[in-house]
Amino acid sequence: MRDQQPVPSDAARRLSTREAAELLGVKPETVYAYVSRGQLSSRRVPGGRGSTFDAGEVEALARRNRRASAGSSGSRGSRGELSVRTGITLIEDDHYYFRGVDAVELAARHTYEAVAEWLWTGRMDPGAAFTAPAASVAVARRAVEALPEHAAPTDLLRVATIAAATADPLRFDLSGDAVLGTARTLIPTLVAALPPAGDERRDEGPLAHRLWTRLSRREADEASLRALDTALALLVDHDLAASTLAVRVAASARAHTYAAVSAGLGVSEGPLHGGAGGHAHRLLRDVLDQGDPAPAIEGELRAGRRIPGLGHRLYPGEDPRARALFTLLERIPHAEPALLAARGIVETTARHAPLHANVDLALAVLTVSCGMPSTAGETIFAVARTAGWIAHALEEYGERPLRMRPSGLYSGPKPPQPLPE
Incomplete structure (x- = not known):
């Protein structure tokens, strides 16, 4: 049996759009919305039409989203007011x-x-x-x-x-x-x-x-x-x-x-x-x-x-x-x-x-x-x-x-x- 060639470490850490969407629990188009807002970076597949995403970035974003969902997203604020997570205006x-x-x-x-x-x-x-x-x-x-x-x-x-x-x-x-x-x-x-x-x-x-x-x-x-x-x-x-x-x-x-x-x-x-x-x-x-x-x-x-x-x-x-x-x-x-x-x-x-x-x-x-x-x-x-x-x-x-x-x-x-x- 021929020895398997080692997968480059950079490629091993990159996810397809579908994989990133599954990890984040969102639709594929939402992944690109994260990219447009600067929350994720993407890289085009050489010779292809898709994009790949850094696995570490995706995992970190998923953790932030889970924390936020458990906290303020769509919840009641300290004064009983509806509070919504947003990164636009403070x-x-x-x-x-x-x-x-x-x-x-x-x-x-x-x-x-x-x-x-x-x-x-x-x-x-x-x-x-x-x-x-x-x-x-x-x-x-x-x-x-x-x-x-x-x-x-x-x-x-x-x-x-x-x-x-x-x-x-x-x-x-x-x-x-x-x-x-x-x-x-x-x-x-x-x-x-x-x-x-x-x-x-x-x-x-x-x-x-x-x-x-x-x-x-x-x-x-x-x-x-x-x-x-x-x-x-x-x-x-x-x-x-x-x-x-x-x-x-x-x-x-x-x-x-x-x-x-x-x-x-x-x-x-x-x-x-x-x-x-x-x-x-x-x-x-x-x-x-x-x-x-x-x-x-x-x-x-x-x-x-x-x-x-x-x-x-x-x-x-x-x-x-x-x-x-x-x-x-x-x-x-x-x-x-x-x-x-x-x-x-x-x-x-x-x-x-x-x-x-x-x-x-x-x-x-x-x-x-x-x-x-x-x-x-x-x-x-x-x-x-x-x-x-x-x-x-x-x-x-x-x-x-x-x-x-x-x-x-x-x-x-x-x-x-x-x-x-």
Whole structure:
């Protein structure tokens, strides 16, 4: 009998896609989702179409997943709140971080597109650019143009999302690469589908430049464009906000990416979430019109409403997003009246409630100063957050299906009850 040739140690430690999936207890496409998020490395098979994976890496990831499943994944937090394992955003000590990196610093140094890529892949691409397919734009525009003139921004974006989905025959492919492809084309499609604010409709260049022409009739100056781009990057994600949780529930049920984004858009329309910027815009406009913050604030309180644009439950101190955006707004000459009005709102309410300005008030200063409508903040929020929603959907596709299924605490009549007459 001939002696067997020893198997090279490197080959002995590598697993096929099927073997890696079995060890992790997931589908083969989920293995590639781990690769796209930087949790596993892969190597192409020479002369073949498949990939191999380092056995040590796969075993380590399997151990981490088992520990996490036994701990916080889909469990109750220390305060009785639903907690979900995520590696995207951390909010801590009046700061927030994207994949461990200070989010404000990322937004200050990189474009919205580059920050989105960082969320999706964990890799920085300073030259990232998003291009909308002509077919998707055409069908999305037709759908949006069919809506009544009074349709809200989230109505337009939700309809555009659904229309774009119908133009994508690959929408049910939930592999990492496919979802990333959808992400890079859906966001510019949504912007391209929005009606222009004036005569110009810009469909090329950085996303912030394209969005500007949908929000303002004014000629954009460099400082204002920089503020808009930074606002998009600052708002791209904020942990498990209400809309993001809705997206993860949809993704947990394996809804495709367009459907998951549509779920997020539905929740973001609420006045306590994405619609909050509009309330801050209107308050700021009232203060500017009256020349005094006191009557406008009194009117809000008399109507039984909270003062919009102040305080945030996750930041006992100052909202870092507001601080970063206010710094940029101070460089815009025509923003001074709105900045003074915002300062007046904070100082007036501080007599009884020491609340800091939040990002909604900063966004209101941007939209008022740049001649944008009261709905502009809602549009900016929804476009920005779409990237974060897709990052969470991508992460959720790598988890156990239908894990986002809490049990209800029944509080109705004790059964069995007699049949109703």
